[in-house]
Amino acid sequence: MTSTATSSLASLRSDASVRRGQALHFVMDGQRVQAFAGESVAAALMAAGHRTLRQSPRDGAPRGAFCFMGSCQECLVWVGARKLPSCQVVVSEGLEVESLAWREARP
Ligand code: FES
Numbered sequence: 001m002t003s004t005a006t007s008s009l010a011s012l013r014s015d016a017s018v019r020r021g022q023a024l025h026f027v028m029d030g031q032r033v034q035a036f037a038g039e040s041v042a043a044a045l046m047a048a049g050h051r052t053l054r055q056s057p058r059d060g061a062p063r064g065a066f067c068f069m070g071s072c073q074e075c076l077v078w079v080g081a082r083k084l085p086s087c088q089v090v091v092s093e094g095l096e097v098e099s100l101a102w103r104e105a106r107p
Contacts, residue, residue: 035048046065
């Protein structure tokens with residue numbers, strides 16, 4: 001399994017007194033994920049309950065977004081032909097994102 005989504009984490013978004021961009025969807029490992037214009041992929045994934053974005057190559061431990069500023073590289077994903085930190089990629093309608101494991105498992 002490449003990412004973890006649990007319904008109990010879906011409530012991470014604060015709805016009170018928050019102005020958001022337009023609602024949109026992008027695709028993560030073949031699944032539609034709701035987001036709002038202006039959010040990073042990492043933030044939208046976390047809000048949707050996707051905490052694990054990859055596994056440690058050393059011991060297989062789950063890894064996920066940590067610094068949210070492009071330094072730790074724990075949130076790497078594929079966006080098209082580029083491997084990028086998901087915290088540095090702004091969501092857009094229909095954006096296709098793949099976890100490292102998902103891309104590697106593709107035929
Ligand atoms: S969370 Fe650290 S680089 Fe994205």
